[in-house]
Amino acid sequence: AQSVTQLDSQVPVFEEAPVELRCNYSSSVSVYLFWYVQYPNQGLQLLLKYLSGSTLVKGINGFEAEFNKSQTSFHLRKPSVHISDTAEYFCAVSASLAGGTSYGKLTFGQGTILTVHP
Amino acid sequence: NAGVTQTPKFRILKIGQSMTLQCTQDMNHNYMYWYRQDPGMGLKLIYYSVGAGITDKGEVPNGYNVSRSTTEDFPLRLELAAPSQTSVYFCASSNRNYRARKSYEQYFGPGTRLTVT
Numbered sequence: 001a002q003s004v005t006q007l008d009s010q011v012p013v014f015e016e017a018p019v020e021l022r023c024n025y026s027s028s029v030s031v032y033l034f035w036y037v038q039y040p041n042q043g044l045q046l047l048l049k050y051l052s053g054s055t056l057v058k059g060i061n062g063f064e065a066e067f068n069k070s071q072t073s074f075h076l077r078k079p080s081v082h083i084s085d086t087a088e089y090f091c092a093v094s095a096s097l098a099g100g101t102s103y104g105k106l107t108f109g110q111g112t113i114l115t116v117h118p
Numbered sequence: 119n120a121g122v123t124q125t126p127k128f129r130i131l132k133i134g135q136s137m138t139l140q141c142t143q144d145m146n147h148n149y150m151y152w153y154r155q156d157p158g159m160g161l162k163l164i165y166y167s168v169g170a171g172i173t174d175k176g177e178v179p180n181g182y183n184v185s186r187s188t189t190e191d192f193p194l195r196l197e198l199a200a201p202s203q204t205s206v207y208f209c210a211s212s213n214r215n216y217r218a219r220k221s222y223e224q225y226f227g228p229g230t231r232l233t234v235t
Binding site for chain 2: 036043103107108111
């Protein structure tokens with residue numbers, strides 16, 4: 001089984017400032033990692049994913065995340081945020097193929113609300 | 119492609135009523151999922167399906183039922199609605215493809231906001 005902890009429930013930041021949203025996970029098997037974004041009253045959209053290979057993953061809208069296996073973390077970063085980045089962000093994990101048959105089921109963190117102020 | 123569609127968008131139910139939340143995908147995905155989202159709790163998996171005729175329980179299945187008679191449709195049934203089922207429900211789909219970089223990416227519908235009073 002897996003679990004995900006997003007360390008901040010809310011992150012306020014000013015426009016053009018950098019931001020980091022923190023995510024730690026726990027799993028007894030190897031995992032795939034994801035960040036999703038949810039804009040108000042909408043469904044979830046994939047920002048980026050780590051399946052294998054380079055630990056620095058680049059996604060849409062200028063976001064990137066780094067997989068740190070030793071610290072079991074997958075923090076999301078953006079060097080300069082915009083008002084339009086205001087949304088809720090979810091970190092999620094699923095067992096990898098090597099970790100067993102998961103059928104892509106996702107375990108989500110509690111979410112982090114990013115609010116960008118002008 | 120429309121992707122994943124869900125109906126209705128909003129619904130208010132009285133305690134004890136039943137209803138079916140509809141979910142359809144047009145991407146020919148094998149896997150489909152139902153999640154519920156509660157404030158501050160993230161999303162929890164209710165049921166999932168790996169193909170037509172094959173379903174299994176997720177983390178929070180009590181009070182719900184599903185069926186999968188076709189690849190495209192995965193309806194979620196609430197038999198006796200309870201206030202604890204007030205939530206936003208999301209349907210998602212994905213495909214398993216060892217070679218495609220889009221493998222394991224779940225595509226989400228817009229959600230159904232359900233209130234039980």
